[in-house]
Amino acid sequence: MASTVTACPCGRPGERGRPLPYEACCGRYLDHWDDCPAPDAESLMRSRYTAFVRGRADYLLATWDVADRPPSLELDPATRWLGLEVREVKNLGLDxxxxxxxxxxxxxxxxxxxxxxxxxxxxxxxxxxxxxASGAMRERKT
Incomplete structure (x- = not known):
């Protein structure tokens, strides 16, 4: 019996250009937050996208800077996330x-x-x- 591997919703490509499995990508951060925090800003952003896809408000709040974090977060389970494209990652120092x-x-x-x-x-x-910490966003409905 073949096992099925679920691709990570964030779409991060592996060595062969296919999306990494959830467990080897964002799953390790979402499911093991205490022991395995995201190692960089891009990984955190991707894991937060995956948390939106999976309805994980707990992870979103835990990874939000307390200075700007809302007291609670309600996610609509009927929202369907369709994809993520990372355009640019810019390091602004060590932290x-x-x-x-x-x-x-x-x-x-x-x-x-x-x-x-x-x-x-x-x-x-x-x-x-x-x-x-924060974000400047633009939404466009189609």
Whole structure:
């Protein structure tokens, strides 16, 4: 019996250009946050996208800088995430970085519109962990 491997929603390519398996990519950060934090800003951003796909508000809040973190986060389980494209990663020193990306999703409901979210996110490292600090975004509904 063949085992099935689930590709990571973030789409990070492996050596052969195919998306890495969830367990070898963002799964290790989402499922083992205490022992295995994301090693860099891009990995954190990708794992946060995967957390949106999987409805993991707990991970999103845990990886959000406390200075800007909301007290709670409600995710709509009917939202369908369609893909992620990382455009640029810019290191701003040892403990700061920016990641520009485009995430696509379809709003909830039968007639849900497709949305293209273009964001430049800022991340900082504190206590050895990368955290999402803030982002400047543009949404375009199609």
């Amino acid at each position: 700061a970085a920016e990641v520009e990306f485009i995430a696509r999703y379809r709003e909830a409901g039968q007639a849900g519109r497709a949305v293209r979210l273009h964001e430049r996110s800022r991340f900082r490292r504190a206590g050895g962990r990368w955290l999402y």
